[in-house]
């Protein structure tokens with residue numbers, strides 16, 4: 001069986017689903033992209049959405065050994081791919 | 086004397102290390118023009134070395150003004166001849182996020198021939214979970230010595246001091262790197278290479294931290310869950326609020342009683358007359374009026390310190406971010422604003438934790454509008470005078486309670502609206518998106534938090550004391566002369582009251598209210614006592630009933646009463662707040678502008694209220 005993958009933005013990623021970071025939307029400002037890279041958001045890195053607090057609050061993502069919280073505006077600009085059986 | 090620079094990413098334990106290495110010998114300096122704290126302290130065991138603590142940043146490429154200043158100062162300091170050594174702190178449990186910055190720092194140092202040592206902090210946590218990093222491999226990879234340390238237990242720190250004492254500077258200069266300095270260049274491909282390098286090093290030499298993150302994730306599931314998160318948030322905020330309101334009350338009473346006791350012990354030694362009056366009313370009441378804030382500042386700093394150190398503060402910020410962002414504020418504005426409902430002074434201190442200068446500025450604007458507890462005696466008096474003790478809806482709501490609720494709500498709404506409007510109309514750095522590292526949950530370290538709370542209380546006494554005392558003396562002189570305090574109405578203060586009567590006349594108020602409002606600049610609750618004195622009633626602050634009856638008998642219109650309520654809800658009338666605001670924002674201009682703007686706004690809103698009440 002060949003694993004297909006589906007690309008989505010980080011905000012769409014359901015909780016506790018592992019995804020692989022594939023890139024950033026071109027609209028993302030350079031300095032924020034830089035900061036995400038410093039946090040460890042690299043292409044090919046595994047990323048998991050750990051919590052989605054209600055009411056549109058920023059969500060919690062695990063990258064490598066650290067957890068970060070990103071708001072919708074930013075998470076929309078991060079593109080990930082999820083393996084689909 | 087030589088300087089040692091301490092740098093690191095946020096949450097790597099840099100502050101804890103700094104405190105551990107310097108003991109109590111440190112002072113805090115600010116960068117000119119902006120409040121970025123720069124702590125300096127002599128190493129407790131090597132007093133010929135001064136440790137300089139730079140604000141934590143994720144990179145030498147700043148994304149905000151605040152970071153830029155920190156990075157610029159670091160670059161300057163690196164060039165200074167007296168800087169011998171740089172200590173770069175990384176979080177050993179989360180190497181990945183620290184290593185990019187660490188590699189940047191190491192390159193800068195080697196390029197400039199400065200010795201650098203990497204401190205892999207939180208060693209105790211690794212040990213507790215039977216984990217380890219490969220410090221030797223990491224050192225080889227980074228190109229600088231790596232020492233595993235713990236700011237909690239002190240593990241590894243003797244080696245650090247040994248390195249500093251031996252003055253190792255040769256290794257760096259012996260091995261200079263020809264590449265250009267990172268600080269000067271802006272090359273994407275160089276950055277990319279560095280990201281990749283940091284990533285590889287963390288993978289190869291770091292410790293797997295799944296176990297640590299599992300615990301954190303479980304706690305997050307609770308604290309960020311829809312129901313459990315909401316409940317725990319409310320409960321924690323209730324405790325925080327109680328801490329300022331109720332827990333510090335006994336200490337505040339004790340301070341007041343002690344000062345009153347000292348006064349009554351000392352005053353009999355002074356002969357009757359101006360010296361005695363001055364000592365009693367200006368010195369003792371003046372000092373008393375501002376020393377009562379000290380317990381509040383201590384308790385609030387302590388409780389917020391507990392929340393911060395436990396890791397919860399970051400979660401609270403996350404929960405509050407969305408609604409506050411609408412007004413240009415940040416999630417971190419919530420705690421300062423909530424504190425402001427008790428007292429603006431500790432609230433202004435609490436705003437230090439907001440990194441974004443713009444969100445901090447907007448929070449400063451909102452705090453003085455929060456309905457602080459000093460307004461309560463004024464509200465109580467005015468409501469007792471003007472609002473009947475009747476109930477509506479079959480006894481379900483009392484008009485007095487409802488009025489109090491509305492005037493509290495008015496303050497909060499005004500605070501948010503002012504922040505929102507200023508955010509929209511003022512130019513400046515655009516709002517940054519929310520991107521925050523969630524620190525691990527930890528048991529708070531009590532002693533450093535207590536120490537910080539004491540320092541903050543000291544800061545208040547030393548920085549605001551003089552201003553508050555000066556204003557107290559001025560108001561006392563105005564009220565005492567020219568007739569030796571015999572009649573407040575005939576004093577200079579009374580004259581000023583009459584002089585400014587036209588200002589308050591449109592609100593239906595005469596000069597006596599003007600005098601009481603002017604004296605309320607010492608602290609809002611002074612309004613009650615002064616109004617009593619002017620109307621010939623002593624001790625109105627303890628028993629308001631005679632004053633209530635007298636004002637009611639004077640047939641002051643309801644509109645004037647409501648106008649006064651609205652005026653007090655908005656006006657920034659607390660000299661202690663103004664003094665601390667000017668210090669913390671590093672701008673007297675801002676503080677003075679806020680006083681003027683809120684006075685005008687308060688007057689306008691009060692006038693409008695009076696007009697509407699007259700029309701209805």
Ligand SMILES: Nc1nc2c(ncn2[C@@H]2O[C@H](COP(=O)(O)OP(=O)(O)O)[C@@H](O)[C@H]2O)c(=O)[nH]1
Pocket residue numbers: 093094095096097098099100101102141206207208209210234235236237238393394395396527529530
């Ligand atoms: N267990 C443990 N906790 C630490 C250590 N160093 C710092 N901490 C805790 O880590 C948190 C962040 O530390 P802090 O010094 O404020 O970090 P900074 O942001 O780098 O200044 C606090 O809760 C500290 O108590 C350590 O070596 N071991």
